[in-house]
Amino acid sequence: MKKLPISAIIASRNEGHLLEECLNSIQFCSEIIIIDLNSTDNTQEIAQSFDARIIRETNPALVEELHVKYCTAASNDWLLTYDPDEVVSEALAAEICELFERDIADSKSHVMAPIRYYFKNRMLKGTSWGGLKYRTFLVNRNRYTFSGKVHLGGAALGDWTALYIPYRGNNHIHHYWMQSWNQLLEKHCRYLEKEGEARFSAGERTNLLKIVKTPFTIFFKSFVKARGVKDGLTGFLLSLFRAWYFTTAQIRLLKYQNNRRK
Known part of the structure; x- marks a missing residue:
C-alpha cells in the first residue's frame, strides 16, 4: 500500500493484544508513533515490528492531553489520532488513499470518518454509542487545534472546515470499544x-x-x-x-x- 504523508499517534497501555491488528490496518501512514504508557506486556515488541517510533510516557495523562503534548512531535502535518482498539476497514483505507492522491483533503482542516462501536466484540445496534457514528479521524495540525480536555476533542481554526466521508456500508472504523x-x-x-x-x-x-x-x-x-x-x-x-x-x-x-x- 502506498505511504501517505500521515503520522499516526497511538497511546497504548498494555494493549499489545490489540495493537497488531490495529497497526496492520493503517499501513497507509508513513509514520507511526506509539506513546507507551508504562506498558508491561508486549506493546513495545509489537510496535518495533512495525518500525513504529516509541515514546515512553510516565505521566498517566488522558489521551486528549497527549494529543496536545505530542502533535508537534510528528514528521507530517496530517495526523491520524487513533486508539489500539480501532481497526480501519480496507474500504476506508482505500478511500483515504484516494483522498490524498486526488488532493481532496488539501483544503480541509480535518476528516470525519464513519465508525461503529463494539461491546464485548458485538456490534452495538443502539444506545448512545451504537449505530452509525462519525468521529474526527485525520487532522491537519496547522488548521486544527486540540482542546486537551476530556471528551472535547478539538476544533478547526479560522474558516477551515471538515471533510465528511459518506458511509458506503463497509468504509468505517471498527471500534472494539469495551471488552x-x-x-x-x-x-x-x-x-x-x-x-x-x-x-x-x-x-x-x-x-x-x-x-x-x-x-x-x-x-x-x-x-x-x-x-x-x-x-x-x-x-x-x-x-x-x-x-x-x-x-x-x-x-x-x-x-x-x-x-x-x-
Whole structure:
C-alpha cells in the first residue's frame, strides 16, 4: 500500500493484544508513533515490528492531553489520532488513499470518518454509542487545534472546515470499544476526574434541578431515542451506566463551579 504523508499517534497501555491488528490496518501512514504508557506486556515488541517510533510516557495523562503534548512531535502535518482498539476497514483505507492522491483533503482542516462501536466484540445496534457514528479521524495540525480536555476533542481554526466521508456500508472504523464491564467502569472513572473542569471550560453550567433530571433524561435518550432496546439487556445496562456517568459528571461540574466562586 502506498505511504501517505500521515503520522499516526497511538497511546497504548498494555494493549499489545490489540495493537497488531490495529497497526496492520493503517499501513497507509508513513509514520507511526506509539506513546507507551508504562506498558508491561508486549506493546513495545509489537510496535518495533512495525518500525513504529516509541515514546515512553510516565505521566498517566488522558489521551486528549497527549494529543496536545505530542502533535508537534510528528514528521507530517496530517495526523491520524487513533486508539489500539480501532481497526480501519480496507474500504476506508482505500478511500483515504484516494483522498490524498486526488488532493481532496488539501483544503480541509480535518476528516470525519464513519465508525461503529463494539461491546464485548458485538456490534452495538443502539444506545448512545451504537449505530452509525462519525468521529474526527485525520487532522491537519496547522488548521486544527486540540482542546486537551476530556471528551472535547478539538476544533478547526479560522474558516477551515471538515471533510465528511459518506458511509458506503463497509468504509468505517471498527471500534472494539469495551471488552468487559470492569474495563468500562475503570476507564470512565479516570475520565470523571477531569469532567468538571472540561465541562466548565466548554461553557457548561449546572444546578441541583438539572442534576436531578439528568439520569432520567440520559437514560431515555440512550435506551429509547437511541434504540438501546435493540441491544437487549446489554443496551439496558449501558443506558443505565450512561445515566450514572452523566449524573456524576454534573455533580463534578457543580463542585468545580462552586470552587471557582470561592
